[in-house]
Amino acid sequence: MNVEAVKAIYINEMRRTRKTLMQSVASPVISTVLYFVVFGSAIGSRIEAIDGVSYGSFIVPGLIMLSLLTQSISNASFGIFFPKFTGTVYEVMSAPISFVEVILGYVGAAATKSLIIGTIILITASFFVELNIAHPVWMLFFLVMTCISFSLFGFIIGLWADNFEKLQLIPLLVITPLVFLGGSFYSIDMLPDVWQKISLLNPVLYLISGFRWSFFEVSDVSVTVSLVMISVFMIACLLAVYAMFKTGYKLRQ
Amino acid sequence: MTETQSPIISIRGLTKTYEGGHQALKGIDLDIRKGEILALLGPNGAGKTTLISTICGLVRPTSGTVTVDGFDITKDYRETRKRIGLVPQELTLGAFDVVVDTVRFSRGLFGMRADHKRVDEILSDLSLDDKKDSIVTRLSGGMKRRVLIAKALAHEPRILFLDEPTAGVDVELRKDMWRLVEKLRESGVTIILTTHYIEEAEEIADRVGVISDGRLLVIDEKENLMSSLGKKQLIVDLRTTIPAVPESLASFDLELSDDGARITYTFDTQGERTGITALLQAMNEAGLGLKDLNTSQSSLEDIFVNLVKTDNER
Ligand SMILES: Nc1ncnc2c1ncn2[C@@H]1O[C@H](COP(=O)(O)OP(=O)(O)OP(=O)(O)O)[C@@H](O)[C@H]1O
Ligand SMILES: [Mg+2]
Numbered sequence: 001m002n003v004e005a006v007k008a009i010y011i012n013e014m015r016r017t018r019k020t021l022m023q024s025v026a027s028p029v030i031s032t033v034l035y036f037v038v039f040g041s042a043i044g045s046r047i048e049a050i051d052g053v054s055y056g057s058f059i060v061p062g063l064i065m066l067s068l069l070t071q072s073i074s075n076a077s078f079g080i081f082f083p084k085f086t087g088t089v090y091e092v093m094s095a096p097i098s099f100v101e102v103i104l105g106y107v108g109a110a111a112t113k114s115l116i117i118g119t120i121i122l123i124t125a126s127f128f129v130e131l132n133i134a135h136p137v138w139m140l141f142f143l144v145m146t147c148i149s150f151s152l153f154g155f156i157i158g159l160w161a162d163n164f165e166k167l168q169l170i171p172l173l174v175i176t177p178l179v180f181l182g183g184s185f186y187s188i189d190m191l192p193d194v195w196q197k198i199s200l201l202n203p204v205l206y207l208i209s210g211f212r213w214s215f216f217e218v219s220d221v222s223v224t225v226s227l228v229m230i231s232v233f234m235i236a237c238l239l240a241v242y243a244m245f246k247t248g249y250k251l252r253q
Numbered sequence: 254m255t256e257t258q259s260p261i262i263s264i265r266g267l268t269k270t271y272e273g274g275h276q277a278l279k280g281i282d283l284d285i286r287k288g289e290i291l292a293l294l295g296p297n298g299a300g301k302t303t304l305i306s307t308i309c310g311l312v313r314p315t316s317g318t319v320t321v322d323g324f325d326i327t328k329d330y331r332e333t334r335k336r337i338g339l340v341p342q343e344l345t346l347g348a349f350d351v352v353v354d355t356v357r358f359s360r361g362l363f364g365m366r367a368d369h370k371r372v373d374e375i376l377s378d379l380s381l382d383d384k385k386d387s388i389v390t391r392l393s394g395g396m397k398r399r400v401l402i403a404k405a406l407a408h409e410p411r412i413l414f415l416d417e418p419t420a421g422v423d424v425e426l427r428k429d430m431w432r433l434v435e436k437l438r439e440s441g442v443t444i445i446l447t448t449h450y451i452e453e454a455e456e457i458a459d460r461v462g463v464i465s466d467g468r469l470l471v472i473d474e475k476e477n478l479m480s481s482l483g484k485k486q487l488i489v490d491l492r493t494t495i496p497a498v499p500e501s502l503a504s505f506d507l508e509l510s511d512d513g514a515r516i517t518y519t520f521d522t523q524g525e526r527t528g529i530t531a532l533l534q535a536m537n538e539a540g541l542g543l544k545d546l547n548t549s550q551s552s553l554e555d556i557f558v559n560l561v562k563t564d565n566e567r
């Protein structure tokens with residue numbers, strides 16, 4: 001194991017983050033505050049509590065997930081896309097490191113950054129609504145698993161994309177709708193029967209549901225199913241990345 | 254440098270066919286000696302970068318083997334790659350990187366423990382002291398080239414590849430670079446560089462290899478090669494155009510341009526006499542007015558043509 005290399009990539013990525021810290025923290029915090037003002041206070045006050053949880057509190061886990069997913073994907077995809085785009089990836093490809101080490105460095109850094117942002121949003125949220133976390137350890141577990149698996153997913157997108165359009169495509173076309181339709185702002189019980197069934201096909205639903213359970217002990221689907229789903233997703237991402245590296249995908253001719 | 258020493262890099266039957274089907278390397282056999290400076294000469298698209306990239310792990314070989322210090326580049330890539338530093342042909346640097354950070358990054362990436370003092374020394378060897386905290390994108394092309402060299406040297410490699418190091422580099426930096434190369438060689442580093450220019454190979458290399466169309470045509474000590482390759486041309490621009498070379502000049506190896514305004518005379522610098530004086534006199538007698546005179550080293554292209562010709566005849 002080339003520990004120095006993993007450290008080098010990780011530190012380098014985190015340094016890049018530090019330089020843009022204000023933007024990367026400010027934007028999720030501002031949007032969270034806006035969501036709270038609009039949904040929590042303005043609209044939320046007219047919405048009755050869901051499963052005994054006030055609407056303002058109810059949307060917190062979903063909002064955190066929304067940020068985590070988009071942040072993880074964009075950080076990780078940019079992290080590898082950029083060196084590919086500028087050509088500096090030659091250095092990583094010619095270094096004495098394995099794909100596992102490359103991933104540990106890049107995905108580790110992206111996941112760390114999302115984790116920081118997730119925490120900041122959580123703290124921000126606690127200023128607006130009352131938050132009692134029923135299962136802090138599980139909460140942290142869901143948080144970390146989501147950061148890692150979606151950073152992995154972002155990494156795959158960054159490897160796959162060969163232009164900026166493709167890089168934006170998946171987050172825009174797939175992730176945002178999945179998050180909004182995954183019960184971030186409502187319980188799927190509120191949906192007509194057909195849509196409830198369709199919602200069950202949405203993997204993000206399981207994430208949000210499990211995450212929300214760790215807060216309020218209320219969930220759309222069972223926690224076990226949530227856990228299985230996130231694990232499956234993570235393993236699928238790992239396998240995909242492994243296959244890509246084995247074939248030198250778009251990095252080695 | 255002794256011939257008996259086992260080679261530091263050994264290449265056998267190396268071929269590379271790119272995805273599109275283009276065969277960039279067509280069976281390269283090459284031994285690189287420990288501590289030598291080897292120049293690889295070749296025209297655009299010859300396969301120089303492909304060859305280097307394969308050894309460094311950026312390109313997968315289609316067939317054949319490469320060993321570095323006895324280690325196979327695919328099986329034992331960790332061993333081979335940590336011995337190698339690569340300065341790429343393109344000026345590729347991250348957009349917002351600070352010079353000193355990017356050099357430290359390179360060192361770590363290649364598995365070396367952080368050593369800020371050592372990195373500072375490397376920067377200073379490349380006269381980058383005062384640019385330490387600059388952002389790389391704001392540096393001039395020559396400075397960027399220096400940063401790339403510093404990055405390649407950051408992990409103290411035993412083998413250094415310089416892919417067209419003098420592209421876009423001024424005389425001053427070129428001199429600096431050759432001084433550094435010389436210094437590195439003295440410390441035992443093996444250096445392989447590519448270039449389009451014979452003069453450059455002549456200036457710095459111990460041995461010169463010529464690559465064309467994916468084949469290594471010759472590889473030899475510089476002195477041997479230069480003497481066999483050295484051909485020159487005299488180009489004469491005429492005051493008035495002529496339809497054909499006059500009879501009286503038939504004994505010279507002349508070529509008339511299509512528009513009849515320029516005569517090219519090819520001669521061998523190794524010959525007893527160049528024949529220029531005789532030619533000019535003969536032209537004068539034939540009544541040809543001269544507008545301008547120029548000499549040029551026969552171009553690399555011509556040399557390749559010659560080499561390939563002899564290669565085929567053999
Ligand atoms: N990634 C690639 N995919 C397909 N063909 C490629 C690729 N890279 C290089 N080639 C082709 O392989 C051949 C050799 O290219 P290479 O870059 O090795 O030449 P070179 O000798 O370094 O040329 P130059 O002096 O211009 O740098 C060229 O015909 C080139 O078009
Ligand atoms: Mg090249």
